[in-house]
Amino acid sequence: MKAETARPVAGTREGRKRMGVRLGAWPGMVAWRLGGIAVLLVIWAALATRLSAAQLPRPELVWDALTANFSSSPALEFAGVQGGYFSNVLYTLTTATVAAAVGGLSGFAVGVASARSQLLRDLASPLLVLFAAVPPLVAGPFMLIWFGPGQLAQSTIVAFFCFVVIGVSAQNAASSLSPAFEEFAATLGASRRDRLRHIVIPASIPPLIVSVRLCLCTAWSLQAAAELLGSDRGVGRVVGMAQQLGDTASTLAVILLLGVGGLVIETLITGALTHATRWQSGQRR
Numbered sequence: 001m002k003a004e005t006a007r008p009v010a011g012t013r014e015g016r017k018r019m020g021v022r023l024g025a026w027p028g029m030v031a032w033r034l035g036g037i038a039v040l041l042v043i044w045a046a047l048a049t050r051l052s053a054a055q056l057p058r059p060e061l062v063w064d065a066l067t068a069n070f071s072s073s074p075a076l077e078f079a080g081v082q083g084g085y086f087s088n089v090l091y092t093l094t095t096a097t098v099a100a101a102v103g104g105l106s107g108f109a110v111g112v113a114s115a116r117s118q119l120l121r122d123l124a125s126p127l128l129v130l131f132a133a134v135p136p137l138v139a140g141p142f143m144l145i146w147f148g149p150g151q152l153a154q155s156t157i158v159a160f161f162c163f164v165v166i167g168v169s170a171q172n173a174a175s176s177l178s179p180a181f182e183e184f185a186a187t188l189g190a191s192r193r194d195r196l197r198h199i200v201i202p203a204s205i206p207p208l209i210v211s212v213r214l215c216l217c218t219a220w221s222l223q224a225a226a227e228l229l230g231s232d233r234g235v236g237r238v239v240g241m242a243q244q245l246g247d248t249a250s251t252l253a254v255i256l257l258l259g260v261g262g263l264v265i266e267t268l269i270t271g272a273l274t275h276a277t278r279w280q281s282g283q284r285r
Contacts, residue, residue: 033263039176057249066253079241081233085250089257092235096223097152097265098157100215103159111170112204116196120189121171128171131164136222140229147231157226162215169211173204186200220262 041059048058051202068078072084116125140157147153181203182195190198227236235258242250 004211022106027152033110039076054246054248057194057252061249062252062256064170064248064250065249066257069250069253073207074246076238076241081237081241083233085254085257086237088234089254091233092223092258093220094225094231095155095234096219099158099223100162100219102155103162106159107163107167108163108170108204108208110163111167111172112174112196112200115171115174116200122170124167126162128167132168136161136224143226144230154223154226154231154234158219158222161222162219165211165215165218169208173201173207176207177203193207202277205273209270209273209277212273213266216266217262218270220271223256237258 006128036152044056044220045059048056053061066085070086071082073081076082076084076088110120110124110128114120136157139160140153143153143156143160147156182197185195185199224234224236224239227234229236235254238254239251242248242254
């Protein structure tokens with residue numbers, strides 16, 4: 001019989017070595033992402049020389065608009081919007097991320113519960129499919145009518161989308177888990193609650209990482225779109241004002257600032273989920 005290779009224990013020399021390899025991959029990942037941004041800037045600068053400033057302003061013009069309105073903006077204050085680009089981008093990112101977390105966690109709970117109960121699955125599956133067929137931007141006007149043009153309506157649109165995406169993904173992930181794992185744990189005396197906590201939930205998280213990234217990216221876009229429909233602050237409000245004034249440089253400045261902030265948040269959350277599911281790498285060896 002072929003001997004099974006022992007898995008390195010945390011704290012041992014082999015365990016510290018493999019942990020160092022994983023941590024050593026971070027500088028390379030950051031370098032590649034910065035390289036991608038540099039390539040984008042080069043292409044942008046080349047295209048800007050062939051187009052007018054109204055169509056595509058040069059990177060330095062966008063930088064000037066960003067630095068001049070970063071913390072405060074006379075144009076925004078004149079229109080009744082407090083703060084500068086940074087505070088409005090921060091509002092959009094914070095509101096969307098919190099709403100995505102609430103919707104995503106709720107969807108995860110419903111998805112896992114429905115995967116373990118036939119009755120809940122029969123009740124939840126048609127609703128998840130029905131909700132998935134409703135475009136969030138189509139539901140947006142109804143949210144504004146029900147909750148008014150404010151933060152609650154914006155958060156509801158984002159949470160609604162993330163609830164559906166994570167709910168469907170969690171249901172599929174929990175349903176695809178082999179029952180042999182739970183049966184083996186049951187023979188060792190694990191209760192139903194222990195099996196849910198230590199087997200079903202951890203095994204359902206790795207397949208959801210892609211869905212979480214999709215939810216985050218879409219959540220920020222939906223939040224900005226909802227702000228365009230009606231809001232007194234946020235990226236959508238700033239972009240709407242800049243477009244009315246024909247200020248393409250300010251529009252790009254706010255969008256790029258939103259993208260950079262979103263990239264930081266996405267990297268942190270994805271990194272945390274990857275670290276939490278690091279046991280998967282041990283099973284693949």
